[in-house]
Amino acid sequence: MMQVAPNPYRQYLENAVxxxxxxxxxxxxxxGAVKFIHQARDxxxxxxxxxxxxxxxxxxxxxxxxxxxxNREMEIGKNLFALYDYMYRRLVEANVKKEAxxxxxxxxxxxELADTWEQALKLKGQQAAGG
Known part of the structure; x- marks a missing residue:
């Protein structure tokens, strides 16, 4: 049986994760979530x-x-949980009603979360490099 060559892009993504x-x-x-939401909209x-x-x-x-x-033991975790819960409920609604x-x-x-998170990671990296 002929073996299929692995997809290098898929291997790269798997390794990155x-x-x-x-x-x-x-x-x-x-x-990834934003990508799938844009796909749904398209x-x-x-x-x-x-x-x-x-x-x-x-x-x-x-x-x-x-x-x-x-982590809901921390205040920010509680706030993120509430935001994720809201986004989940809205996605279900969008899926049921097909509302773009x-x-x-x-x-x-x-x-917005991704932008904030990315800035936090950059700041963390700068602090690690400087400290």
């Missing part, structure tokens, strides 16, 4: 309802993972 520190992994999750625009549904489910899965892993505006709302929230 497996070797990422928790902060970088969180940023990757935010970025599918809605193209009237590809099954595609929109699948993309919404992928984004919802990421938010569920974030919900399950956030709701997808845009959640994507905007995730993009």
């Amino acid at each position: 497996l070797t990422a520190d928790p902060g970088r992994l969180t940023l990757m999750l935010y970025t 599918c809605l625009a193209a009237r590809d309802i099954p595609g929109a549904h699948r993309a919404c489910l992928r984004a919802q899965d990421i938010i569920v993972y974030l919900l399950e892993t956030v 505006a709701v997808l845009d709302e959640v994507a905007g929230l995730l993009e």
Whole structure:
């Protein structure tokens, strides 16, 4: 039986995820959720309802993972949990009602989180390099 050559891009992504520190992994999750929300929006625009549904489910899965892993013992964790819960409920609503505006709302929230998280990681890196 002929063996299929591994996809180098997929291997790169898998390695990036497996070797990422928790902060970088969180940023990757935010970025991935935004990507799937944009896919869902594009599918809605193209009237590809099954595609929109699948993309919404992928984004919802990421938010569920974030919900399950956030540390709610800290105040910021409690706040993030509430925000993730809100985003999850809005994604379910967008998926059921096929509302692009709701997808845009959640994507905007995730993009803000990703930007903030990225700035925090840069600051952490600068402090580590300087300290």
